[in-house]
Amino acid sequence: MGVLLAVVDQLTKNWAVANLPELDPQPFLGEILHLTLLYNSGAAWGMGSEITPVVTGLQIAIVIGVIVFAVRSVRSLWYTLALGLILGGALGNIHDRLLRPPGPFHGAVVDFLELPHWPVFNVADMAVVAGAILVVLLGVIGLPADPAEAEDTTGADDSARADDVARADDVEHPEETR
Incomplete structure (x- = not known):
């Protein structure tokens, strides 16, 4: 699940880079969704752009932690789905940080989806957020891992x-x- 999601994320980012002008919003669904290509060297909302290697290292550490937790503790299909979403999204953004310009651990994440009054994001970001929300919901309803x-x-x-x-x-x- 995670690898498939990371692949879909990279395909959509590559499409955006090849087809969208940078920082020029293109209407997609009227005023609801614009396609706006930008490169984010920071974390959420561009925070930490001056410490991109640290952000990248933290993302890698979190991925390792999630994998260890999943292998050791998770037997629930719902938690497997949630962690697969988180891992797939994280891997998609880590790929950008490691392999996109300006270079390893300094690469900028490709963002291109823009909702009104919300920062520009990508498929990987949606997956991480959806997975995190699912983990919280599973915890609230008391479903064990x-x-x-x-x-x-x-x-x-x-x-x-x-x-x-x-x-x-x-x-x-x-x-x-x-």
Whole structure:
């Protein structure tokens, strides 16, 4: 999923670079969506453009962390989908930072989708945001990353509660335990 998303992201960015004039908004869906090519050397909203190598290093570290977490802990298809979105988007933007001008760890990310009153973004950005929102929603509804661990925990809680009830019963009725 992640690799496919990174490929789609790169295909759309390559199309934008080949077909859009830089910084000249082109109407796509009326006033709702414009195609505006720009190069972002920073993180979200262009912040950190003076420390592009640090931003790139942090993105790589986050990708490694997500992969380790996914391999060790995730057995839920929903969490797999969410992390696949995050990884695919992150890989698409890391590709730009490593391989686009002006050079490795200094490359600018290609952005080209513009909504009213919102910074210009790309397919990778949409995937990262969608994946993050899905992770939060899964957490809010209480879906575990590994359903098997949730079942083990539930079973352990039930037996612990039964032990607590038995102990409480012994304290309330000590003559019956003799």
